[in-house]
Amino acid sequence: xxxxxxxxxxxxxxxxxxxxxxxxxxxxxxxxxxxxxxxxxxxxxxxxxxxxxxxxxxxxxxxxxxxxxxxxxxxxxxxxxxxxxxxxxxxxxxxxxxxxxxxxxxxxxxxxxxxxxxxxxxxxxxxxxxxxxxxxxxxxxxxxxxxxxxxxxxxxxxxxxxxxxxxxxxxxxxxxxxxxxxxxxxxxxxxxxxxxxxxxxxxxxxxxxxxxxxxxxxxxxxxxxxxxxxxxxxxxxxxxxxxxxxxxxxxxxxxxxxxxxxx
Amino acid sequence: xxxxxxxxxxxxxxxxxxxxxxxxxxxxxxxxxxxxxxxxxxxxxxxxxxxxxxxxxxxxxxxxxxxxxxxxxxxxxxxxxxxxxxxxxxxxxxxxxxxxxxxxxxxxxxxxxxxxxxxxxxxxxxxxxxxxxxxxxxxxxxxxxxxxxxxxxxxxxxxxxxxxxxxxxxxxxxxxxxxxxxxxxxxxxxxxxxxxxxxxxxxxxxxxxxxxxxxxxxxxxxxxxxxxxxxxxxxxxxxxxxxxxxxxxxxxxxxxxxxxxxxxxxxxxxxxxxxxxxxxxxxxxxxxxxxxxxxxxxxxxxxxxxxxxxxxxxxxxxxxxxxxxxxxxxxx
Numbered sequence: 137x138x139x140x141x142x143x144x145x146x147x148x149x150x151x152x153x154x155x156x157x158x159x160x161x162x163x164x165x166x167x168x169x170x171x172x173x174x175x176x177x178x179x180x181x182x183x184x185x186x187x188x189x190x191x192x193x194x195x196x197x198x199x200x201x202x203x204x205x206x207x208x209x210x211x212x213x214x215x216x217x218x219x220x221x222x223x224x225x226x227x228x229x230x231x232x233x234x235x236x237x238x239x240x241x242x243x244x245x246x247x248x249x250x251x252x253x254x255x256x257x258x259x260x261x262x263x264x265x266x267x268x269x270x271x272x273x274x275x276x277x278x279x280x281x282x283x284x285x286x287x288x289x290x291x292x293x294x295x296x297x298x299x300x301x302x303x304x305x306x307x308x309x310x311x312x313x314x315x316x317x318x319x320x321x322x323x324x325x326x327x328x329x330x331x332x333x334x335x336x337x338x339x340x341x342x343x344x345x346x347x348x349x350x351x352x353x354x355x356x357x358x359x360x361x362x363x364x365x366x367x368x369x370x371x372x373x374x375x376x377x378x379x380x381x382x383x384x385x386x387x388x389x390x391x392x393x394x395x396x397x398x399x
Numbered sequence: 400x401x402x403x404x405x406x407x408x409x410x411x412x413x414x415x416x417x418x419x420x421x422x423x424x425x426x427x428x429x430x431x432x433x434x435x436x437x438x439x440x441x442x443x444x445x446x447x448x449x450x451x452x453x454x455x456x457x458x459x460x461x462x463x464x465x466x467x468x469x470x471x472x473x474x475x476x477x478x479x480x481x482x483x484x485x486x487x488x489x490x491x492x493x494x495x496x497x498x499x500x501x502x503x504x505x506x507x508x509x510x511x512x513x514x515x516x517x518x519x520x521x522x523x524x525x526x527x528x529x530x531x532x533x534x535x536x537x538x539x540x541x542x543x544x545x546x547x548x549x550x551x552x553x554x555x556x557x558x559x560x561x562x563x564x565x566x567x568x569x570x571x572x573x574x575x576x577x578x579x580x581x582x583x584x585x586x587x588x589x590x591x592x593x594x595x596x597x598x599x600x601x602x603x604x605x606x607x608x609x610x611x612x613x614x615x616x617x618x619x620x621x622x623x624x625x626x627x628x629x630x631x632x633x634x635x636x637x638x639x640x641x642x643x644x645x646x647x648x649x650x651x652x653x654x655x656x657x658x659x660x661x662x663x664x665x666x667x668x669x670x671x672x673x674x675x676x677x678x679x680x681x682x683x684x685x686x687x688x689x690x691x692x693x694x695x696x697x698x699x700x701x702x703x704x705x706x707x708x709x710x711x712x713x714x715x716x717x718x719x720x721x722x723x724x725x726x727x728x729x730x731x
Contacts, residue, residue: 139524142521143522146517146521147518150514150517153514154509154510157510230503231503233465233468233470236488237493237497237498238493238522239490239491239494239522239523240522242488394470395471396465
C-alpha cells in the first residue's frame with residue numbers, strides 16, 4: 137500500500153512536470169472547467185428561482201447537491217478521466233504493452249498514471265464551491281455528518297470510475313471504444329439530476345443497474361436527513377462492492393483477450 | 400532461464416469484402432478467419448545467451464516475444480521464464496525482465512530522459528544509490544551522459560534509442576527481450592548499440608532474445624538463431640550450423656594480376672561450367688564464382704590455369720543468403 141502511495145506521489149510529480157511544459161493548454165483547461173461550473177450553478181439557480189422545491193429539495197439543498205457532483209467531476213477529471221480517455225488508443229496501438237510489463241497493478245497504472253495537473257486547480261475551486269454551498273445553507277450540519285457526506289462523495293467517485301472503466305474495457309474485444317464511451321458520458325448526466333425525479337422502474341435503473349443516483353444524490357440525501365439512514369448506506373456499499381467485483385472480473389478477462397498490435 | 404514447450408498462438412481475424420457493399424454485408428454477417436501466428440514453438444535459452452529470432456514479416460517473432468514477456472496469452476503450450484509463467488504477470492516476474500521494442504517508444508516524449516528514469520526508479524522501487532550507479536554506468540557505456548536533461552523529442556533517433564535501452568535495463572533484468580532494437584538507426588548508431596549489448600551481456604550475463612531484420616545484428620550478437628517461417632520453427636542452432644547443414648556451395652574468389660601480353664581476349668572469355676558454378680561478380684580486378692562444394696578444387700584449378708590470378712581465396716557462402724533461402728523455402 138505504502139509503495140503504491142509513493143508511486144502515486146511520483147505520478148503526480150511527473151504529471152505536473154509534463155503539464156507545465158504546455159503553459160497555454162494548462163490555463164485553457166482551467167477556463168473550460170470554470171465555464172462548466174458556472175453553467176451548472178446558473179442552470180439550477182434559474183430553476184429554483186421559479187420553483188420553491190425541486191424533487192423535494194429547496195434552493196440551498198440543490199446548491200449543495202450541485203456542488204457535490206461538481207466536486208466529484210473535478211476529482212474524476214483530476215485523477216483518472218484523462219487516463220480512461222486514452223485507454224482505447226493504448227489498446228489499439230499496442231501502447232498497453234509497456235504498461236503490462238511493469239511490476240505494478242496494471243489497473244492502477246493505467247487508471248492513475250496521468251494526474252491532470254491543470255484540473256487540480258479546478259478541484260480546489262470545486263471544493264471552494266462546496267464549502268460555500270454548505271456554509272451558506274440555512275441550517276448547520278454536524279462535523280461528523282459533513283465528513284460522512286464527503287466520504288460518500290468519494291465513494292460516488294469510485295463508482296463513477298468503475299462505470300467509466302466498465303465502458304472502456306470492452307475495447308479489448310470491440311477494438312473501438314468510441315460508442316460505449318459516448319454512451320457513458322450521456323448516461324453520466326443522470327448523476328446531475330436529484331434522485332427524487334426518478335420513479336418506478338427508472339429509479340431501479342439509476343440506483344442499481346447504472347447507479348448514477350448513488351454518486352451525488354444519495355450522499356446529499358444522507359446529509360439532509362435528520363437521522364442517518366443505514367439502509368441507504370448499506371445499499372451504497374453493496375452496489376459499489378458489486379460493481380468493483382464486476383470490474384475486476386471483466387478486467388482480467390479483457391487482459392486475456394488482449395492481442396496487442398503488430399509492430 | 401527460458402523454457403518454452405509447444406507454444407502456439409492463433410488470432411481470429413475479421414475479413415471484409417472491399418467497398419461499401421462489403422461494409423454493409425459485414426454489419427450483419429461477419430467473416431472470421433483463424434490466423435496461426437505461432438505454431439508449436441519449443442525453445443530453451445540459458446544465461447548469457449543471445450538467441451536471434453529470425454523470420455520474414457508476420458513469421459511470429461514479435462508474437463513469441465510478447466507471449467514470453469507476458470503481454471499476450473498463448474492459445475496453447477507452456478512457457479517458463481525464470482520460474483514463472485509469463486502471462487500470469489506476477490510482479491516478481493516483471494521485476495526480472497525487460498522489453499525493448501524498436502518501433503514503440505516507452506519514454507515520455509515531452510520530458511527529458513532523466514525525469515523518465517526517475518519515474519522508472521519509483522516503479523521498480525530501486526534504491527537511490529543503486530539507481531544512480533546503474534544509470535551512471537549505462538549512460539557512460541552509451542555515451543549519453545550529456546543528454547539526460549534534453550527533452551526526448553529533441554534527441555536524434557540514435558540518442559533516443561540509447562535512452563530507451565537505458566530505460567529497459569535500469570532495473571538490471573535477468574531476461575531481456577529486444578524486438579528490432581536497431582531499426583531505423585544509421586550505421587554508426589547500429590554499431591554503438593551492438594557494441595553496448597555485447598558489453599552488457601559480458602558484464603551482466605542476462606538471457607536475451609533478439610529479433611531483427613538486420614543480418615549484421617544477428618551475425619554479430621547471436622551465437623544461436625531460431626528461424627521462424629509462417630509461425631513454424633524451421634531452424635534452431637548455432638549460426639555455423641546453418642552453413643554446415645544448408646550451404647551446398649562455396650565462393651571461390653580470384654583477384655587478378657596483370658595479364659600476359661596478348662592474352663586479354665582469351666581469359667576474358669573464361670567460364671566455368673554452368674552445371675556446378677555461377678559467376679557472382681566479374682570485374683577487371685576480381686572474379687567470384689559460387690561453386691558446388693564438391694567441385695571447389697576443380698574450380699580453383701581451372702581458374703588458376705585460365706586467368707592471370709594474383710591471389711585466390713575460398714569462402715563460405717554469405718550467411719544472409721542462406722537464411723534468406725531458408726525463409727522462403729516452401730514447407731514440405
